[in-house]
Amino acid sequence: xxxxxxxxxxxxxxxxxxxxxxxxxxxxxxxxxxxxxxxxxxxxxxxxxxxxxxxxxxxxxxxxxxxxxxxxxxxxxxxxxxxxxxxxxxxxxxxxxxxxxxxxxxxxxxxxxxxxxxxxxxxxxxxxxxxxxxxxxxxxxxxxxxxxxxxxxxxxxxxxxxxxxxxxxxxxxxxxxxxxxxxxxx
Ligand code: SAM
Numbered sequence: 337x338x339x340x341x342x343x344x345x346x347x348x349x350x351x352x353x354x355x356x357x358x359x360x361x362x363x364x365x366x367x368x369x370x371x372x373x374x375x376x377x378x379x380x381x382x383x384x385x386x387x388x389x390x391x392x393x394x395x396x397x398x399x400x401x402x403x404x405x406x407x408x409x410x411x412x413x414x415x416x417x418x419x420x421x422x423x424x425x426x427x428x429x430x431x432x433x434x435x436x437x438x439x440x441x442x443x444x445x446x447x448x449x450x451x452x453x454x455x456x457x458x459x460x461x462x463x464x465x466x467x468x469x470x471x472x473x474x475x476x477x478x479x480x481x482x483x484x485x486x487x488x489x490x491x492x493x494x495x496x497x498x499x500x501x502x503x504x505x506x507x508x509x510x511x512x513x514x515x516x517x518x519x520x521x522x
Pocket of ligand 1: 428429430431432452453454455456457458470471472473474475476477478479480482
């Protein structure tokens with residue numbers, strides 16, 4: 337689907353692999369929230385707790401982003417295969433990769449990127465199938481932080497002023513108070 341507020345022609349989707357039931361629910365929810373808020377079109381997730389989808393649907397309903405797709409998959413390999421066949425590039429975020437500064441210019445030239453984040457140990461095959469194994473620094477930290485920094489580099493900070501045209505609620509930035517416009521007719 338078209339993203340009417342995209343500021344670059346580059347389309348970015350996120351693939352979350354290795355979700356550990358219950359333990360990773362909150363982290364996977366945050367991955368999805370970051371993907372939507374910071375300029376992605378879509379997230380692919382394993383069969384996860386249904387509350388993650390409903391949390392996202394609630395956010396989208398109030399804060400906008402009806403074009404943001406949430407797709408549940410059974411086998412990450414078929415997503416990756418499909419993606420590559422369609423000509424998209426795969427960016428696997430891993431502390432073992434090349435630092436993002438070394439590849440960012442190439443990434444920005446791509447038409448479609450699939451950014452992959454893991455949970456626990458990531459299968460070796462993913463390193464081989466990826467076009468770019470990219471580190472957000474070569475220290476272990478967090479998939480949420482890694483995704484956010486990666487998207488910020490890809491979109492060059494422009495995602496921070498992104499507006500959702502279908503939002504019912506819109507924040508009016510303020511130095512000292514909470515200001516929210518409510519366009520809801522409900
Ligand atoms: N030892 C694990 C592995 O095999 O990669 C690290 C798991 S880490 C808790 C979960 C995910 O966070 C990783 O799969 C990766 O996507 C992301 N991540 C953590 N640190 C990172 C870094 N420095 N650079 C890029 N991604 C990172």
